[in-house]
Amino acid sequence: MSGHDHGDDGVSRRKVLECMTWAGTGVLWTITGGVPRSLGIIDSAQAATAAASGMTFLQISDSHVGFDKPANPNALGTLEEAVNKINAMPAKPSFMIHTGDITHLSKAAEFDNAERIISQSKLDVHYVPGEHDFLDEDVKFYRERYGRGTRGAGWYSFDAGGVHFIGLVNVVDLKAGGLGNLGAEQLAWLEDDLRGKSKSTPIVLFAHIPLWTVYPEWGWGTEDGGRALEYVKGFGSVTVLNGHIHQVMQKVEGNVTFHTARSTAFPQPAPGTAPSPGPMKVEDARLRAMLGVASVNFKQNEQRLAIIDTPLQG
Amino acid sequence: MKILNRRDFGVAVAAAILLPATTARADDMDVHIDNFVFQPAELTVKVGTTVTWTNRDDIPHTVVSAGKFRSKTLDTDDKFSFTFTNAGDYKYFCSLHPHMTGMIKVE
Numbered sequence: 001m002s003g004h005d006h007g008d009d010g011v012s013r014r015k016v017l018e019c020m021t022w023a024g025t026g027v028l029w030t031i032t033g034g035v036p037r038s039l040g041i042i043d044s045a046q047a048a049t050a051a052a053s054g055m056t057f058l059q060i061s062d063s064h065v066g067f068d069k070p071a072n073p074n075a076l077g078t079l080e081e082a083v084n085k086i087n088a089m090p091a092k093p094s095f096m097i098h099t100g101d102i103t104h105l106s107k108a109a110e111f112d113n114a115e116r117i118i119s120q121s122k123l124d125v126h127y128v129p130g131e132h133d134f135l136d137e138d139v140k141f142y143r144e145r146y147g148r149g150t151r152g153a154g155w156y157s158f159d160a161g162g163v164h165f166i167g168l169v170n171v172v173d174l175k176a177g178g179l180g181n182l183g184a185e186q187l188a189w190l191e192d193d194l195r196g197k198s199k200s201t202p203i204v205l206f207a208h209i210p211l212w213t214v215y216p217e218w219g220w221g222t223e224d225g226g227r228a229l230e231y232v233k234g235f236g237s238v239t240v241l242n243g244h245i246h247q248v249m250q251k252v253e254g255n256v257t258f259h260t261a262r263s264t265a266f267p268q269p270a271p272g273t274a275p276s277p278g279p280m281k282v283e284d285a286r287l288r289a290m291l292g293v294a295s296v297n298f299k300q301n302e303q304r305l306a307i308i309d310t311p312l313q314g
Numbered sequence: 315m316k317i318l319n320r321r322d323f324g325v326a327v328a329a330a331i332l333l334p335a336t337t338a339r340a341d342d343m344d345v346h347i348d349n350f351v352f353q354p355a356e357l358t359v360k361v362g363t364t365v366t367w368t369n370r371d372d373i374p375h376t377v378v379s380a381g382k383f384r385s386k387t388l389d390t391d392d393k394f395s396f397t398f399t400n401a402g403d404y405k406y407f408c409s410l411h412p413h414m415t416g417m418i419k420v421e
């Protein structure tokens with residue numbers, strides 16, 4: 001959003017719309033020379049080239065299946081649109097990660113509906129839970145479905161395409177007045193998981209709540225996220241992916257690239273621009289013009305990532 | 315309808331006789347959740363008061379006071395009530411959005 005020109009140059013309205021596009025259909029990532037690089041999934045040419053040259057994977061987030069309030073009365077429908085878009089890609093990504101809030105109220109039927117739609121992508125999906133996925137009394141629906149082979153509340157790691165992926169859970173044991181939380185047990189596991197790994201191994205950390213402090217006034221950060229980042233500091237390439245804040249935001253700090261994904265359900269306001277982080281309502285007529293995807297290019301030797309937001313219509 | 319009304323009336327009378335004056339309905343208090351904030355954030359009540367929280371956000375919240383009380387997840391317009399039978403300061407928070415905090419002072 002930064003870098004957009006809002007001047008009256010005849011394209012300003014369109015640019016404003018681009019700034020406000022929201023419905024993420026995911027971000028496609030490619031590994032080139034061991035460095036994850038994100039691409040917009042609608043850019044077929046780029047995606048095809050990336051697929052030809054190496055591994056690609058996709059991130060979707062914050063589907064909130066079951067949400068039916070005015071900001072988007074049909075969150076399941078927009079998730080299906082996202083999956084249709086994924087299916088229309090010219091080259092199939094290797095797998096997908098979902099950074100949490102699959103459901104809105106952790107109901108069995110919501111998990112069923114999410115699964116029914118997401119499975120239409122016919123991709124392997126690696127999940128981490130959002131706080132909305134842990135609302136059932138015994139916190140068992142998420143774990144029974146997605147927790148197999150994971151530790152603790154659902155953390156795990158795996159290797160793909162020469163990259164070490166680590167899924168973290170920062171939505172349990174939240175303390176009054178605090179932010180997201182990883183906890184001592186998970187941090188110890190993480191330190192152990194990374195022990196002995198070559199520093200040239202590209203690392204992708206993914207979790208629901210940002211591991212970096214985005215806006216503590218709204219709880220957008222992780223209390224002990226800094227500890228996790230300490231453990232990956234020595235690695236040459238670290239990419240940190242998350243959801244939760246329903247908007248694109250990124251920064252590069254040393255060898256670490258942080259990137260938040262959009263939601264497939266509803267937008268949330270930019271930090272501090274509204275009384276609360278709750279769903280942002282837009283007029284129905286504008287909704288479809290504001291659906292879109294983000295193409296984010298990570299250029300080495302540049303401090304900022306280049307973002308191109310593309311609306312589906314308008 | 316008439317029969318129902320009469321039965322409700324009977325229950326109300328019985329309750330009024332059984333309960334001490336401090337728990338009369340007039341003393342019961344409400345806290346609303348609006349825009350991820352408990353309002354009022356701090357409330358002073360007498361022993362025996364029932365406080366009812368109502369979530370008016372489009373996002374679910376909870377009301378949790380460690381070791382004291384814990385609501386289920388409150389969806390939009392859901393309510394949770396707790397009757398305070400002991401004096402003291404009850405700090406509480408939303409376990410989903412822990413930056414949301416509140417306090418009930420019972421005297």
Ligand SMILES: [Cu+2]
Nearest residue numbers: 375408410411
């Ligand atoms: Cu809350």
